[in-house]
Amino acid sequence: MSSESLAAALTRAGSPVELLRNLASPPSTFPVKPEFTNWRSEQRAWVETCALLDQSHHMTDLFIEGPDALRLLSDIGVNTFANFGVGKAKQFVAVNPEGYLMGDAILFHLDEELFDLVGHPMVLDWVTFTLERGDYRATVERDDNSAVRPSGPPKLYRYELQGPTAAALIEEMTNAPLPNVKFFNMAEFTIAGRRVRGLRHGMAGQPGFELFGPWEDGDAVLQALLSAGANHGLVRVGAKAYSTANLESGWVPAPMAALFSDDPLMQEYREWLPVEKVGSIGGSHDPAEIRDYFLTPFDIGYGKTVKFDHDFIGRAALERLAESPPRTKVTLVWNADDVTAAVRSLYQPGPGAKYIEMPKARYATHHEDKVLVDGRQVGISLDCGYLANERAMVSLATVENEYAEPGTEVTVVWGEQPVSAKPAVEEHRQVEIRATVAPVPFVDFARSDYRAR
Known part of the structure; x- marks a missing residue:
């Protein structure tokens, strides 16, 4: 990987619009099998029976640990962190000092001082930068997705079960009634003799769980899912169908990070960020000013997520935008x-x-x-x-x-x-x-x- 910073690449290109519109960065990829049957039937599964989606490979995990881990996240996220206890998760959203989106990811509270931020790299890089330049008693461990990881498997497996028969499948596998778990809260199961954590989740308008645990347990859990799933119409979903699920649920994937402003913090960030971490922009929207590409949390439906009960980067600007x-x-x-x-x-x-x-x-x-x-x-x-x-x-x-x-x-x-x-x-x-x-x-x-x- 080149060590050229975004700041250096911007100087070379002369314009952020010119730089990003011509970058070779591709769309986000799903490094799993494109289709197990065909993507049309696989789309149908999360509506009619049960879809199994392997999320182990396409997202990046940032494990944040330490007594100041929550303070770090609160200093960045627009979310409230009141009552955000162990066993909960949330859609973590961050903005730049001018209130424009830096990105979003799913934040898991795994243990008292341990969090896992899972998503596209944009917001994870922003969190890492803030940690490195701040005074926080916390550390991070990054597990990149399988498309760019230098070697070895992921640290965790993640299997998404979605659809009308997902609950019955989990009950059969665990030989117990499905626990009454609120949305975006976690439960624990025993599957194939392994301890499995499950996030109560919903995708494409259907109920389900995101099951995860240590990578070395993943194959045993997968085989158990496939075996029991035969009675519940389980269909494995490949990368093609999975990439469309957000269109039904309404989640905007990988919104452009607002990296370009004259704010000193953003200038410092561009010096820190390798240009390879910056994605390309494409499409007919073609303003000359890069700011006209930026989005706010309100633009893409995160208005209810914004809570002004704490100080965070961009709060003052976001309060004005919220009016x-x-x-x-x-x-x-x-x-x-x-x-x-x-x-x-x-x-x-x-x-x-x-x-x-x-x-x-x-x-x-x-x-x-x-x-x-x-x-x-x-x-x-x-x-x-x-x-x-x-x-x-x-x-x-x-x-x-x-x-x-x-x-x-x-x-x-x-x-x-x-x-x-x-x-x-x-x-x-x-x-x-x-x-x-x-x-x-x-x-x-x-x-x-x-x-x-």
Whole structure:
């Protein structure tokens, strides 16, 4: 890995927009088998029976330990930490000094002075930087995902069980009633003679648990799940289907970190951060100023997470932003005829539309497309893909509040102009795709209203 810092790369490129739009950084990958059967059937499993998703390899763990570990996290996270005891978890969200998103991850409180922050590297790097420059009695141990780990297996296995039969499967395996565990709280099970921790979780609108424990126990637990799962319609889910689950539940993966400002703390961070840790930006959203790519917690649905009951980096700025957030997170349901026309253009004299990958169409680390109404940009489409259960192409987006009403007609601009130097971007032409605003999460609306139409 190069030792060039983000600050040095920025000096070389001259512009943060120019740097990030042309970085070779790919979309986040899931280093597990793409499909065990086919991604359409695997998507169906978390709706009809039970899906087993192997989360052991694609996320990074940052273990934070010590008497000041909680103080460190509280100094960074916008969340409240009141009553955050052992056995609980939360969606940890961090912002920069100007109140713009640095990232999010799942924070597990494992022991009195031990936490595990699990997610994409952006916010984990920010926590590590803050620890190193501060006065905290805490240490960190990082376990990178399997795509970049130098050698050896992960420290922990993680298996996600989701779907209508997940509870019955766990009860059969443990020979006990399912414990009454609140959402984002943990329970302990014994599976295949091993101690297993389980986070009460929900994904794609379905109940379930995230089971985890030491890597050396993982195969025994997996085999037990597969054996018992035969009676409950268990389906193993590969990387392709798994990458789309967030579109149903409404979670925006890997929002762009707001790394570029004149604040002295951010200047110091850019000197500390290797450029390889910075993701590329792609899509039709193409402002000249990098600040226009930044998002706030309110833009992507974390407003309820923000609590001003403690001091944290960016609090004053976020209090001002909280007074009247201008945008709302929505689902956009893309017009089937327009999507079909874009695909059809690939079979006609070119250049055609930008290739639409199935089932996930993101082609940069951070995807941002223009959302228009009557030719004026009113929002940003952030993540897009195909949902076989709803037979629809959808994206998660943030739009001006007046256009967030379900049923509002908008247009998504698909493709880049000019074409960037990212390896995943071929010669193409931009196309406009009509879309209809729908709620977040989409899954409940789709099952009650969208299918009926």
